Amino acid sequence: MFDLTGRVALVTGGNGGIGLGMARGLAACGARVVIAARDEAKNAAAVATLGEPAFALHADLVAPGAAERLVAQVLDRTGRLDILVNNAGTNRRIRPEIVTDEDWAAVLDLNLTALMRMTRAAHPALAASGHGRVVNIGSMLSLFGMAVSPAYGASKGAVVQYTKSCAIAWAGDGITVNAILPGWIDTELTQGARRDVPTLNDMVTTRTPMKRWGDPKDFSGIAAFLASDEASFVTGTAIAVDGGFSVQG
Template sequence: MTTDSMFALTGKVAVVTGGNGGIGLAMAAALAEAGARVMLAARNPDKGAEAVRHIVDRGGDARFVPADLSEPEAASGCIAAVAADEGRLDILVNNAGITARKRPEDLDIAEWEAVLRTNLTAAFACAKAAYPALKASGAGRILNIGSMYSLFGAPFASAYGASKGGIVQLTRSLATAWAADGITVNAVLPGWIATDMGVSARSQVQGLHERIVARTPAGRWGEATDLAGLAVFLAGPSAAFITGASIPVDGGYSIA
């Protein structure tokens, strides 16, 4: 296997949920650059069209697929439709996510359920819907996007942390269930990344920026593109024997 073929995704079809911005878009663009045809599944069509242009202008192949990932049936239907329309599905990136930045005593049950439904239930629904096509691919890949809060607790992230902790356990369960079908399932755990969500937290939590920079050995916040290479690696042939792993991408935050 040559160096180029180790990371080639030519002919593959990928779905990236929440792929119209932030980490999802950075991963989608990288998958497209490696040769995959990428479907961006999200709610906002205007933002989706802009994301498609971003990828196409760089020589990639992308299409926006409208989907409300907070509704499990809609999530499943989106994946099934892509597999049917494209005739295959090789890669699923479960990236769509929301948060409710409140202390637990201030968090409504409806807010809790919305976070779990979007971040965790949708990931399961998409994976289950993708399973037949991923099995048929013979080299299916699932990347679930967790968080540093898969590992740590925070007073303002009870619902988010629960959902992302669940992502790690879901990853392990699916990995053991589907390894014999040639499907690998891994989790990526972003640290403090300067996405819209991260910047929002920085503006809402006093002193957060300074504390993060001080604790992170790399001495900075991450950028969405810092996760792009790992997505290509885990989605490609080089990672065929890696499954059930949860990999932090955090500049060393989780070891400091």
């Protein structure tokens, strides 16, 4: 089960954290993984952990035409694209009464608009594969609010709705489109949040039924499942990977 041999998976922001966790799961199931991110050193380190035949492409996803160029590069190198994981994202922790237009645009441009452009650009190749898979990364803030993340929350809520629209539109093309909603995961992004909010660690471990932060490796299995033929009848969903955080009363 979950055999991805011969398939090509593009993972944006896949050089660390949750993205690398998913890339490892896809590679372990036989997919040829392509990492797309800006940091060349981290890209090289990620490819080294994945091993052959994985490779990385430098990509600034908010640049004009970046999505089309990236898909063309993947097709030129591999001849196909079966799986797209839209993981790249950013956050600016600023209260809504002082968030600037620049802050808002920086978050929405990468978390939502670049995701839309990547998915749109990949559609022809995904449809041609006959078993296209799109996995979008939302957040617990797709469900909840947080005082210091108005732009991030808005973007991640929209990711879930965009996922549903694509799932309906592309079912006839043999493409499934799903979202993963990470809970509190130990990454560079959340390490910064813990520095900004000293009480965050205790809040997370107290509310999470499993009494721990998530680890990027917790995303290897869910990524492999959603990318596989075994998930061919699963589309339009938003699956929480959060240790029970979102269902704790």
